Amino acid sequence: MTGKFKKYLKRNSIQIKIGLLMTISVILLTVTSFLLYRNLSSIVSSIRIDFNPELRLQSIRDISMDLGKAGNSVRIYTITKNPSDIKSYYDIISNIDGKMSVFREECRNDSSLLVQADTISRLIEENIYIWNQLLTLYKDNMVIDYLKQLSDELNVAATAADQRRGILKRVFSRAPQKTTDEKEIIEDINEVVRKTSTAQNELLEQESQLAVNSSIITGKFYDLITKMENQVFQQIRAREDAADQIAEKTFRLLVLLSISGGLLAILVLYIIIRYARNAYAYQVALEKSKDEAERLSRTRELFVANMSHEIRTPVTAISGFTEQLLHDPLNETITDSLKIIKSSSDHLLRIIDDILDFSRLHNNKLTLEKIHFSVGRITDEVYALFEKQARNNNTMLSFSISPVTPPVLLGDPFRLKQIMINLVSNSVKFTRNGSVHFSIDSIIKQNEELELLMEFTDTGIGIDESKIDVIFEDFTQAEMSTTRKYGGTGLGLSIVKRLVELHNGKIEFKSRKNQGTKIICRLPYLTGDEKELKNEMPPSPAIPGRLRGMKFLVVDDEEYNRLLFKKVFDRWNISYAESPSGVDALELLKEERYDLLFLDMRMPGIDGLKTARFIRDEMDIKESDMPIIIVSAAPPDDWEKYRKAGINAFLQKPFSEEKLLTAVLNVIGGYTADEVRGNSAGKSEERPRSEKINLKNLKHIAAGDEQFVNQMLESFLVSTEKLLDEMQAAARLSQWRAVSDLAHKMIPPCRHIGAMDLCNILTAVEKTAGNNDIPDSAETMIPKALGEFEIVRNLLKEQIEKFN
Amino acid sequence: MKKSCGMKQKINVLVIEGDEYYNNLLSNAIQQSVNPFLEKGKYQLILRSFTNAGDFIRKIKSGELECNNSAVFINYHLGEGITAPQVIGLMMELTGDPMVVLLSQSKTVREKIKQVPHDYFVVKDRFAPALCSLYMQQYIENKYSVFLDA
Numbered sequence: 001m002t003g004k005f006k007k008y009l010k011r012n013s014i015q016i017k018i019g020l021l022m023t024i025s026v027i028l029l030t031v032t033s034f035l036l037y038r039n040l041s042s043i044v045s046s047i048r049i050d051f052n053p054e055l056r057l058q059s060i061r062d063i064s065m066d067l068g069k070a071g072n073s074v075r076i077y078t079i080t081k082n083p084s085d086i087k088s089y090y091d092i093i094s095n096i097d098g099k100m101s102v103f104r105e106e107c108r109n110d111s112s113l114l115v116q117a118d119t120i121s122r123l124i125e126e127n128i129y130i131w132n133q134l135l136t137l138y139k140d141n142m143v144i145d146y147l148k149q150l151s152d153e154l155n156v157a158a159t160a161a162d163q164r165r166g167i168l169k170r171v172f173s174r175a176p177q178k179t180t181d182e183k184e185i186i187e188d189i190n191e192v193v194r195k196t197s198t199a200q201n202e203l204l205e206q207e208s209q210l211a212v213n214s215s216i217i218t219g220k221f222y223d224l225i226t227k228m229e230n231q232v233f234q235q236i237r238a239r240e241d242a243a244d245q246i247a248e249k250t251f252r253l254l255v256l257l258s259i260s261g262g263l264l265a266i267l268v269l270y271i272i273i274r275y276a277r278n279a280y281a282y283q284v285a286l287e288k289s290k291d292e293a294e295r296l297s298r299t300r301e302l303f304v305a306n307m308s309h310e311i312r313t314p315v316t317a318i319s320g321f322t323e324q325l326l327h328d329p330l331n332e333t334i335t336d337s338l339k340i341i342k343s344s345s346d347h348l349l350r351i352i353d354d355i356l357d358f359s360r361l362h363n364n365k366l367t368l369e370k371i372h373f374s375v376g377r378i379t380d381e382v383y384a385l386f387e388k389q390a391r392n393n394n395t396m397l398s399f400s401i402s403p404v405t406p407p408v409l410l411g412d413p414f415r416l417k418q419i420m421i422n423l424v425s426n427s428v429k430f431t432r433n434g435s436v437h438f439s440i441d442s443i444i445k446q447n448e449e450l451e452l453l454m455e456f457t458d459t460g461i462g463i464d465e466s467k468i469d470v471i472f473e474d475f476t477q478a479e480m481s482t483t484r485k486y487g488g489t490g491l492g493l494s495i496v497k498r499l500v501e502l503h504n505g506k507i508e509f510k511s512r513k514n515q516g517t518k519i520i521c522r523l524p525y526l527t528g529d530e531k532e533l534k535n536e537m538p539p540s541p542a543i544p545g546r547l548r549g550m551k552f553l554v555v556d557d558e559e560y561n562r563l564l565f566k567k568v569f570d571r572w573n574i575s576y577a578e579s580p581s582g583v584d585a586l587e588l589l590k591e592e593r594y595d596l597l598f599l600d601m602r603m604p605g606i607d608g609l610k611t612a613r614f615i616r617d618e619m620d621i622k623e624s625d626m627p628i629i630i631v632s633a634a635p636p637d638d639w640e641k642y643r644k645a646g647i648n649a650f651l652q653k654p655f656s657e658e659k660l661l662t663a664v665l666n667v668i669g670g671y672t673a674d675e676v677r678g679n680s681a682g683k684s685e686e687r688p689r690s691e692k693i694n695l696k697n698l699k700h701i702a703a704g705d706e707q708f709v710n711q712m713l714e715s716f717l718v719s720t721e722k723l724l725d726e727m728q729a730a731a732r733l734s735q736w737r738a739v740s741d742l743a744h745k746m747i748p749p750c751r752h753i754g755a756m757d758l759c760n761i762l763t764a765v766e767k768t769a770g771n772n773d774i775p776d777s778a779e780t781m782i783p784k785a786l787g788e789f790e791i792v793r794n795l796l797k798e799q800i801e802k803f804n
Numbered sequence: 805m806k807k808s809c810g811m812k813q814k815i816n817v818l819v820i821e822g823d824e825y826y827n828n829l830l831s832n833a834i835q836q837s838v839n840p841f842l843e844k845g846k847y848q849l850i851l852r853s854f855t856n857a858g859d860f861i862r863k864i865k866s867g868e869l870e871c872n873n874s875a876v877f878i879n880y881h882l883g884e885g886i887t888a889p890q891v892i893g894l895m896m897e898l899t900g901d902p903m904v905v906l907l908s909q910s911k912t913v914r915e916k917i918k919q920v921p922h923d924y925f926v927v928k929d930r931f932a933p934a935l936c937s938l939y940m941q942q943y944i945e946n947k948y949s950v951f952l953d954a
Contacts, residue, residue, distance in 0.1 A: 583924060590929065606942055618934040697930045701833050708832060716825045744881070748909045748928035749825040 014275045021268050028264070032257045039250040043243045056113065057228050059103040060120075064221045066092045066099065067124065074131050078138055086135065093128050100124065110231075116224045123220055127213050133206055137199060155186060297363060304359040305633075308352050309602060312633035315352070316653040317560040319345040323656055324567050354491045356633075357418070361498040366415075368502060369639070372532035373413035375452075376401060379440060382420045386428045386436075394433045397424075402441040406450070408528035411503075416452075416523070419499050422492040423456045423519055431460030434516070448527040459516040468509055472497040496521075544665065550595040552576040555585040555611070556631065557603045561653070565598060568657055582611030589619060594626055596668065598651070601632035608632075609645055616646030618700075623648055627667035631655075692788075693795050694754020710803045713796045716749050724789060727765075731782050739778055740770035743785075753796070758788040812848040815841075815944065818873045819853035820860055820891060821907070822883045827855050829933050830877055830907075837937035841944050857882035857891055864894065871898035875943055877936055879928075880908035880917070889920045896921060903943045905936055 073089035107113035390397035769778035
């Protein structure tokens with residue numbers, strides 16, 4: 001468990017490291033955010049407090065202002081004597097108690113301020129008392145003034161009455177009592193006035209006392225305000241200091257966290273870079289390993305293919321020649337020996353086939369074909385292949401096809417047959433004195449789809465159930481003793497399994513030691529069309545008469561392969577030519593027409609594929625004129641590629657005479673020699689003007705570059721004109737060797753642009769001028785060449801203008 | 805040829821053909837045959853063509869021209885009394901083992917060049933440029949193990 005955990009840690013170390021660092025980063029970030037939030041909140045709240053007005057200060061200022069207003073109100077009233085002026089005074093003093101209570105409440109946490117507040121309250125009460133007294137005095141003073149005024153008015157009235165009494169005294173000497181009362185009143189009034197005057201003096205005294213009190217209160221207020229302001233200022237300073245400290249702390253924290261974050265980021269970056277570098281190194285190493293593995297795989301594949309080819313080639317000769325010898329009348333001993341040779345070579349070929357197929361399956365190079373085939377024919381062939389061997393083993397071989405199985409299927413008959421052969425071969429090989437039966441059944445699905453159900457049952461040696469799993473492995477047989485006793489490569493079942501997988505099918509294996517084996521294969525196939533079976537021509541041992549008169553070309557670098565063809569074609573009475581290379585074959589094809597070409601796939605120099613492409617694309621030899629059969633030890637990897645190159649059929653080495661004939665008949669079909677050759681013979685010598693040139697080759701090389709074609713034509717006209725001028729001059733000087741050389745030089749370009757008449761004339765000039773005996777012919781031909789060139793020039797100019 | 809990372813492998817091709825038309829034709833055919841390999845990005849074609857063999861020989865002898873050809877396409881008759889065997893002999897002394905394609909419009913030349921080292925003989929017929937292309941492609945495939953059909 002610990003070991004597994006360690007392995008897990010090692011395998012995921014980078015993910016764990018990055019995950020851990022990311023977790024730390026997240027934690028750090030969270031802590032930082034929290035601390036920052038807390039500190040910033042402190043700063044913000046202290047700022048908020050600083051910005052809040054000092055309520056106590058405001059209250060005291062308010063009270064101070066109220067007292068000022070009250071004093072002013074009293075003073076104004078003393079001057080104006082207007083009752084409305086004193087109204088504000090009463091308003092203020094009625095509210096001042098409330099304000100003082102609020103103030104006291106605000107100062108409840110500050111004892112020194114509370115003492116001050118008490119002092120102020122006391123002073124305010126004193127002030128109010130004085131102001132009230134003052135106002136009372138003023139009211140008394142008003143009465144005195146009124147009485148004084150009244151006394152004066154009475155005095156004036158008394159004097160006027162005395163004057164009027166002097167006159168009237170005489171007339172009316174009545175009412176002397178009344179005058180005495182008035183005097184008493186006046187005297188009383190004066191007494192009051194005197195008393196009032198005394199009170200006025202007292203008022204003045206009180207006024208001055210009030211002023212003193214007011215001054216004291218004001219002073220106290222200012223002291224209090226100053227004190228409070230100082231207190232507020234100190235508080236603000238204290239908060240500022242606290243905010244500074246928090247800010248500094250925050251800054252330190254931030255710096256610390258930034259450094260930690262930076263270090264963490266560098267660490268993460270370092271780990272990522274190291275990881276990326278390692279990953280890159282691993283990738284490079286992996287790519288290198290992959291390339292190496294692919295190279296090795298290719299080399300292995302190539303080796304297997306080469307070996308297969310190398311082994312097949314002589315085996316082809318052995319098998320082929322043995323087969324040919326078996327046609328000859330020989331004595332029984334030799335015939336038996338030849339049959340053994342044939343059987344052994346066939347066996348060897350099967351082993352090679354297995355190895356080659358295994359290699360191709362291993363490299364996913366094998367693709368399935370889709371052709372219509374007769375399933376009955378395949379089962380017949382498989383039965384025929386093993387019937388004799390089964391009989392030798394005293395084993396009964398049988399097969400059956402269910403009536404529901406369509407007679408024609410669409411799929412890969414070659415691979416289906418291979419599966420059957422491998423499985424029946426195993427059954428027959430491992431069954432002595434028993435029976436082997438294979439059956440074909442079908443489960444019809446929708447449309448034309450069906451599941452081909454094949455069962456292979458034998459009563460052979462079987463295998464231990466515990467070993468069932470290993471038998472499908474490469475190069476494996478159930479027991480080593482099996483290989484020794486029965487032989488084989490151990491590839492048969494491995495190939496079957498891979499082929500079944502290639503079909504997207506299923507395979508089941510049931511076996512019991514010494515009791516037998518049952519193998520069930522399920523393969524998806526399609527119902528085929530009987531009409532499409534036309535190419536599946538049964539081989540005919542008789543050589544059809546239509547092949548007579550045809551000429552074949554055999555291209556193979558191996559001499560004994562060519563000899564084998566020779567022997568067969570000699571027996572068939574068919575004429576043929578042979579060539580050891582693709583290059584030589586091309587030279588032969590330039591000279592002569594052939595009805596059929598056998599082309600070896602692997603040749604030194606130019607291989608079969610390239611040769612075929614050249615024949616079709618450059619030499620323009622059509623498939624109907626000359627079909628090509630590619631001959632090789634192994635089927636091509638990509639048949640489509642070969643088909644596109646113009647190859648018509650494939651003949652696998654080694655081939656039997658029967659297979660060769662089948663291949664020939666498949667591509668030749670029902671054509672006769674004349675039909676194959678077509679009607680190209682006997683072309684007219686006279687060429688119409690439009691055929692005096694043929695730019696097909698030039699245009700082919702130009703690959704659509706019209707400018708290049710134009711340049712080449714202009715270059716041709718200039719150089720040929722110059723060379724013709726030189727040739728004329730040389731002819732005038734009877735320098736016939738030079739004339740011949742110049743004609744020789746002009747021929748290839750003329751041939752290339754298809755100016756064949758001009759080419760023929762120049763060839764004649766070269767030949768006759770080179771022969772000193774007949775220079776006259778050359779002399780007459782030069783004007784002919786000039787005339788022909790004139791036609792060619794006009795045609796080329798037309799072409800150039802057309803392009804332009 | 806040394807292989808180095810990021811460096812393109814040079815394919816040096818020499819064309820010696822006296823006729824300008826045919827020289828251009830061959831050069832174009834060779835260029836086109838090499839193009840599919842050049843598209844793979846690992847190769848670089850250096851194509852030199854001469855219509856005057858004497859000029860080529862002078863340049864080679866004076867060291868003005870480096871003789872490091874991978875493939876040589878040469879006409880048998882080169883004018884001024886010079887023939888391909890002379891030039892090939894000189895090149896074999898100076899260069900390694902190039903592919904030599906000898907061209908002539910006369911088939912009889914085939915007999916004359918039996919002792920001359922060469923890989924292919926091409927008759928200058930209408931297939932000659934295409935054959936030269938084919939040989940060039942096959943040469944590159946064999947030498948650099950790069951296959952157009954793969």
